[in-house]
Amino acid sequence: MTFKPQDFFRPEMLAETAYPVPSAAGMIKLDAMENPYDWPETMIQAWLDHLRRARPNRYPDPKAPTLKAALRDYAGVPEEADILLGNGSDEIIQILLLALVGQPQAAVMAPEPTFVMYRQIARWLNLDFIGVPLKSDFHLDRDAMLAAVDRHRPKVVFLAYPNNPTGNLFDENTISEIIRRTPGLVVLDEAYAPFARSTWMDRIGEFSNLLVMRTLSKLGLAGLRLGFLAGNPEWLEQFEKLRLPYNINVLTQLTAEFALSQGELFEQQTSRIRIDRETLSTELGKLPCVESFPSAANFILFRAAEADRVFTALRQQGILIKNLNPAGGLLRDCLRVTVGTPEENRAFLAALRAAVAH
Ligand SMILES: *Cc1c(COP(=O)(O)O)cnc(C)c1O
Helix, strand or coil, X not given: CCCCHHHHCXXXXXXXXXXXXXXXXXXXXXXXXXXXXXXXXXXXXXHHHHHCCCCCCCCCCCCCHHHHHHHHHHHCCCCCCEEEEECCHHHHHHHHHHCCCCCCCCEEEEEECCCCHHHHHHHHCCCEEEEEECCCCCCCCHHHHHHHHHHHCCCEEEEECCCCCCCCCCCHHHHHHHHHHCCCEEEEECCCHHHCCCCCHHHHHHCCCEEEEEECHHHHHCCCCCEEEEECHHHHHHHHHHCCCCCCCHHHHXXXXXXXXXXXXXXXXXXXXXXXXXXXXXXXXXXXXXXXXXXXXXXXXXXXXXXXXHHHHHHHCCEECEECHHHCHHHCCEEEEECCCHHHHHHHHHHHHHHHCC
């Protein structure tokens, strides 16, 4: 073979490692912010009945009006805003950044540590990514953010609200200042909205450059891959051109419509998770050598001495969480645990107590 991958890919791409998804076979899986609750049997029956109307021989409806109406209702999307659908919000990030390819000096900005896909996708697309460090308490460094906005004049700023992996909600006034000061778009990524007490959805009309991104993944539909962006129709009309026309498949559309009609069940599950988050946080607070951080999401970030060893000890006890120590910086010695069922949380705490007592 004379033509090799080395001749095809940029050196940065060859140096990349594929997104690591560790095997969780047989383990208590608390690493990926999934909703731990399965559907009741009666609901599964009703869902399968609903799916009977699927026509797999036909392409899905690219406009998906029924689904969009259900999402609008569920998420309180204001009337003046439109909706763009993505195969997960990951795909929406990709669509947003795709629009910048080939534009000179198109910087993308986010505070860090944050959701890694903003930087990752920017890098794939060869865009300039500016990461502005959060303060040591994981809040926005207002002055540093505003200075970076003035200096780099970013086309897009991503703010995860609540932030992943830190779990906190950034200060509202600082966000408003950033939105006003940014010459480009500001995307509020509200992936954890079902667990937070606050949203920017109802403020879209207040700012011409504000977009709000949501996903059904953390609510309890991670397997469907459905995310959406809400914002001013003038903007969404342009991004719509970069969306692959059939990105939301027939089964996802029908399943999401069905699930959104079962709002009460999801409200029960998410309120259970919010309550269990507080219990978990209290219990973590009682452990010596563990510092846990406040969370408005369905996970908790905590710092433990010898995080790598603690992570491995948990895994040996059948508990999979996320080790953030390799990221370094502010995340040194940090681990992230997803809130599971009460039984899973107890098993995690028992394993953690054993690990830190070592
Ligand atoms: C999980 C997560 C997403 C990705 O959501 P998908 O819709 O599953 O692609 C986006 N943003 C943040 C901050 C997340 O934590």
